[in-house]
Amino acid sequence: MSLFEVSNLEKTYFGEITDTKVLRGLTxxxxxxxxxxxxxxxxxxxxxxxxILGFLSDHTSGEYRFNGKRYEExxxxxxxxxxxxxxxxxFQSFNLLPRQTVFENVQLPLMYSKFPEHxxxxxxxxxxxxxxxxxxxxxxxxxxxxxxxxxxxxARALVNNPDVIFADEPTGNLDSKSGQAVMQTLxxxxxxxxxxxxxxxxxxxxxxYADRMIRIVDGVIESDEKIANRREAKSEFIK
Numbered sequence: 001m002s003l004f005e006v007s008n009l010e011k012t013y014f015g016e017i018t019d020t021k022v023l024r025g026l027t028x029x030x031x032x033x034x035x036x037x038x039x040x041x042x043x044x045x046x047x048x049x050x051x052i053l054g055f056l057s058d059h060t061s062g063e064y065r066f067n068g069k070r071y072e073e074x075x076x077x078x079x080x081x082x083x084x085x086x087x088x089x090x091f092q093s094f095n096l097l098p099r100q101t102v103f104e105n106v107q108l109p110l111m112y113s114k115f116p117e118h119x120x121x122x123x124x125x126x127x128x129x130x131x132x133x134x135x136x137x138x139x140x141x142x143x144x145x146x147x148x149x150x151x152x153x154x155a156r157a158l159v160n161n162p163d164v165i166f167a168d169e170p171t172g173n174l175d176s177k178s179g180q181a182v183m184q185t186l187x188x189x190x191x192x193x194x195x196x197x198x199x200x201x202x203x204x205x206x207x208x209y210a211d212r213m214i215r216i217v218d219g220v221i222e223s224d225e226k227i228a229n230r231r232e233a234k235s236e237f238i239k
Contacts, residue, residue, distance in 0.1 A: 002029040002030060002032075003030055003031060003066070003196060005029050005063075005064070005065040006029070006053075006063070007062055007063040008025050008062035008063065009026040009027070009049075009059050009062035009063070009064060010025060010026075010059065010062050011045070011049075011059050011060050011219075022045045023045045024219040025062070025220070026062070027221075028224060030198065032196055033190075034197075034212060035190040035199070035212070036210055036213070037198075037199040037201055037207035037209070037210035037214070038050065038198065038199065038201075038214045038216060039200075039202065039203075039207040039214070039215050040217055040222075041202055045218075047168055047200055049200075050166055050168055050198065050200050052064060053166070053198065054083065054089060054166050055074075055079050055082055055087070084112050085113060085114060086163045086164065087162050088157030088158055088159075088166070089165075089166050090153045090154055091153070091168050091169075091170075092170065093173065094141075094146075095153065096141040096152060096153060097141065098140065098141055099142065100141065101137070101139060101140055102128060102138070102139055102144075102152050103137050103138060105141055105156055106127060106128055106155045107120055109160050110124070110159055110160065113160045114160075124155075124159060127156075127158040127159050128152075128155050130158065130189075130193075131151040131152070131155045131158075131185055132151070133148060146175070147174055147175075147178025147179075150170055150171075150173075150174060151181075151182065151185060153170075154182070162195075163195075164195065164197070165186070165195050165198070166198050167200065168200045169201055170182055170186070170199070170201075171183060171206055179206070183206060184209075187209045187232075197210070207227075208227055208229075208231045209230060209231045210227060210230065211230060212225070212226050212227060213225060213227055
């Protein structure tokens with residue numbers, strides 16, 4: 001059983017004047033433990049696909065199964081539980097609370113988690129150490145660099161120990177050096193900790209950190225292939 005199974009998936013946005021079909025009959029599988037980049041130009045439908053895979057949006061037709069269970073078979077409560085406990089999200093805009101500390105931002109998902117409160121502090125410290133930001137634990141996040149903010153977002157995505165990490169254009173607001181550090185961190189979460197990582201990007205160099213690339217153009221899968229010469233991470237980003 002695959003972690004993600006998509007068959008003839010379509011997504012249409014219905015408007016008052018015209019309808020816009022964004023995804024057109026996508027079919028693919030993603031196995032647990034894979035690192036997959038979904039690549040395409042702006043407007044290709046890749047972020048819409050991430051929202052569907054991440055239970056943030058519904059599809060119009062076709063079938064989507066997560067861990068063998070059809071999306072439609074989940075109640076609203078189950079959808080929220082899957083998003084919070086089995087999936088972690090990293091977005092281009094960080095989505096941090098700027099006047100809260102690194103600790104407070106990373107702790108936030110634990111308030112709705114299976115982890116008992118007496119374990120929260122240790123759990124936060126563990127994931128902040130993974131992204132090498134223990135020295136920033138009590139800093140308010142507005143004081144951090146862009147690269148540090150994104151690593152806080154990665155720690156927050158990790159704190160509930162999800163099966164899969166979704167990263168939507170995680171280097172889009174970063175300079176090249178900070179972007180490289182973020183991608184090396186994501187790659188090592190896969191290589192050393194075994195997380196499934198699904199990366200959305202329009203940049204070839206960023207996509208090449210993955211093991212497999214699904215290329216989408218105009219809502220259709222143009223290619224789906226292994227990356228023969230993936231970019232390698234440097235070990236110092238994970239302690």
